[in-house]
Amino acid sequence: MGKGEDGGxxxxxxxxxxxxxxMASDEVRSLRVGDVVxxxxxxxxxxxxxxxxxxxxxxCGKPLPVDMHGIPIYHCGPIVRRTNRRWIVISAGPTTSMRxxxxxxxxxxxxGIPMIIGKGGMGEExxxxxxxxxAVYGAFTGGAGALAATLIERVAGVxxxxxxxxxxxxxxxxxxxxxxxxxIDSHGNNLFMEVYREARGRVDEIIRRxxxxx
Amino acid sequence: xxxxxxxITDVAKRLLMYAVTTLPPDVKDALKEAYRRERNPxxxxxxxxxxxxxxxxxxxxxxxxxxxxxxxFYVRAGFYPTKLHRVEEALRRAVEEATTxxxxxxxxxxxxxxxxxxxxxxxxxxxIEWEFxxxxxxxxxxxxxxxxxxxxCAMKMMLPSEGVRGVRSFVIDCVLKAGGMPCPPTIxxxxxxxxxxxxxxxxxxxxxxxxxxxxxxPRIAGLEEEIYADVNSTGIGPMGLGGDVTxxxxxxxxxxxxxASYPVAVAFNCWxxxxxxxxxxxxxxxxxxxxxxx
Numbered sequence: 104m105g106k107g108e109d110g111g112x113x114x115x116x117x118x119x120x121x122x123x124x125x126m127a128s129d130e131v132r133s134l135r136v137g138d139v140v141x142x143x144x145x146x147x148x149x150x151x152x153x154x155x156x157x158x159x160x161x162x163c164g165k166p167l168p169v170d171m172h173g174i175p176i177y178h179c180g181p182i183v184r185r186t187n188r189r190w191i192v193i194s195a196g197p198t199t200s201m202r203x204x205x206x207x208x209x210x211x212x213x214x215g216i217p218m219i220i221g222k223g224g225m226g227e228e229x230x231x232x233x234x235x236x237x238a239v240y241g242a243f244t245g246g247a248g249a250l251a252a253t254l255i256e257r258v259a260g261v262x263x264x265x266x267x268x269x270x271x272x273x274x275x276x277x278x279x280x281x282x283x284x285x286x287i288d289s290h291g292n293n294l295f296m297e298v299y300r301e302a303r304g305r306v307d308e309i310i311r312r313x314x315x316x317x
Numbered sequence: 318x319x320x321x322x323x324x325i326t327d328v329a330k331r332l333l334m335y336a337v338t339t340l341p342p343d344v345k346d347a348l349k350e351a352y353r354r355e356r357n358p359x360x361x362x363x364x365x366x367x368x369x370x371x372x373x374x375x376x377x378x379x380x381x382x383x384x385x386x387x388x389x390f391y392v393r394a395g396f397y398p399t400k401l402h403r404v405e406e407a408l409r410r411a412v413e414e415a416t417t418x419x420x421x422x423x424x425x426x427x428x429x430x431x432x433x434x435x436x437x438x439x440x441x442x443x444x445i446e447w448e449f450x451x452x453x454x455x456x457x458x459x460x461x462x463x464x465x466x467x468x469x470c471a472m473k474m475m476l477p478s479e480g481v482r483g484v485r486s487f488v489i490d491c492v493l494k495a496g497g498m499p500c501p502p503t504i505x506x507x508x509x510x511x512x513x514x515x516x517x518x519x520x521x522x523x524x525x526x527x528x529x530x531x532x533x534x535p536r537i538a539g540l541e542e543e544i545y546a547d548v549n550s551t552g553i554g555p556m557g558l559g560g561d562v563t564x565x566x567x568x569x570x571x572x573x574x575x576x577a578s579y580p581v582a583v584a585f586n587c588w589x590x591x592x593x594x595x596x597x598x599x600x601x602x603x604x605x606x607x608x609x610x611x
Contacts, residue, residue, distance in 0.1 A: 117358050117359065117362065137359065139362065152431075179383070180383065180384070180422065181383050181422075182380060182383045182385070182420055182421070182422045184420055193379055193380065193383075193420060194374075194379050194380040194381075194382065194383035194385075194422075195383050196370075196382050196383050196384070198384070198465070199464075199465050199468070199498050201498065222465070222497065222498075222500070222556065223465075223496065223497045223498040223556075223557060224496070224497060224557065242497075242556060242558060244363050244366040244367060244370070244556060245382075245465060245497070245500035245556055245587065246367065246370070246381065246382040246384075246463070246500050246587055246588060246589040247366050247367060247369075247370040247382075248370070248374075248379070248380055248381060248382040248383035248384075249370050249373040249374035249377065249379040249380065249381055250366060250369055250370040250373055251383075252379055252383075253373060253377075267423070267433045267435075268422070268423065269383075269422060269423075269424075282362050282366055284359055284362070284363075284556075284558055286558065294558060294559070295496065295497060295557055295558075297559075298496075298497075298552065298553060298554065298557060298558065298559045299493075299496055299553075299557075301552055301559075302493055302496075302551040302552050302553050303493060305550060305551050305552060306489050306490065306492075306493045306551055309489055309547050309550065309551075310486050310489065310490075313482050313485045313486055313489075313547075314482060314486065
């Protein structure tokens with residue numbers, strides 16, 4: 104650990120922002136890495152197979168079953184239960200976003216997605232698309248499925264249920280959905296990469312110490 | 318007395334329900350302690366959301382995390398059971414019923430066709446690990462494990478000359494590569510020695526040990542401490558957003574090795590370290606070890 108008062112950690116001041124969907128592009132551009140966002144409005148869940156199908160639809164010029172413009176994509180495979188013809192979300196935390204890296208840059212560019220919500224961060228291609236098209240990545244607390252479910256007011260619809268419950272497009276109405284830490288902003292900043300670079304420096308140092316100890 | 322198979326099914330279903338909705342006390346304590354220690358505001362915010370989530374899940378009976386995982390059972394069987402050949406069938410029924418009743422997310426997929434069975438059953442799933450003991454009970458542990466942490470597991474056949482130093486370097490390298498993906502603060506299980514398969518089984522078994530119990534061998538407990546300090550000095554922090562707490566605990570299990578082999582395996586568990594244990598005695602009484610009285 105470093106010698107500074109903060110132990111070498113980057114201590115950011117956190118700014119809290121409440122936003123509604125559809126998200127306006129100037130609001131999205133104003134967000135910076137480290138901001139904490141709470142979303143009210145609509146989110147659409149999509150995992151690996153839904154992304155693959157989105158890409159196929161876009162390439163064939165086929166319209167998607169949901170108008171995604173200004174709507175955040177949530178990387179989530181929820182547990183949903185059907186009671187009296189109503190869908191109830193039981194648990195709905197984020198899934199690892201990196202799996203969607205092969206698709207997300209393309210999806211952001213073609214659909215005008217303002218925000219990706221997930222966990223663990225994304226790769227260079229997505230960061231580039233976010234910078235070009237004015238989108239951000241919001242990290243939601245991994246494993247917080249019960250908390251997420253209580254912030255979902257209603258299931259407004261579901262599409263592509265043939266992909267299975269976790270893989271379908273769930274259209275969710277949410278209230279103050281968060282905390283979402285802006286981890287990639289639309290100015291090329293990537294908090295996960297910053298943390299990784301600093302950690303790599305420390306790990307190199309630890310390994311040097313281990314290897315040279317007699 | 319209830320029929321043996323029904324009793325096993327009933328206990329296993331309860332264990333699955335307890336495991337996915339309520340963390341064992343040692344994990345809850347470790348998370349509270351992590352919140353006290355964490356200084357990075359973003360890390361603190363993550364731990365705050367985690368603690369809020371744990372409380373909500375317990376109060377509302379919802380699964381803590383929507384990824385209720387791939388299910389493993391650890392069975393330690395003593396003298397009395399005469400119908401051990403029925404246990405597997407009873408556990409499979411428990412998994413199928415718990416999937417609709419709790420509910421659990423269906424997570425069992427054919428690797429060739431991508432077809433999801435919808436029941437959490439499949440070839441080789443749930444996984445059942447057997448051990449035989451000198452006791453008059455069957456001890457049953459349910460261990461549903463999420464994919465985020467599973468995908469960060471790794472093993473390496475090291476050179477014997479690398480030894481313990483090689484183990485430390487390998488673990489810290491795995492932690493760096495994993496970053497925020499296994500949902501830190503994680504629990505890190507390390508299996509040393511044996512053969513390639515034994516090392517990973519030991520690493521998984523290490524994840525079952527309560528977090529406040531160091532290895533009984535003081536030298537190995539010392540190594541657990543050292544690696545714990547290594548991991549928590551990386552600054553990766555809760556959810557990989559930076560901070561003091563990257564791991565809640567490090568646990569090591571070992572076996573003797575071939576002179577020419579030095580296998581080492583690292584198994585991660587997410588902060589939502591779900592496990593529950595019960596003992597079923599020969600007279601039919603059931604004792605819930607991790608989750609109090611059922």
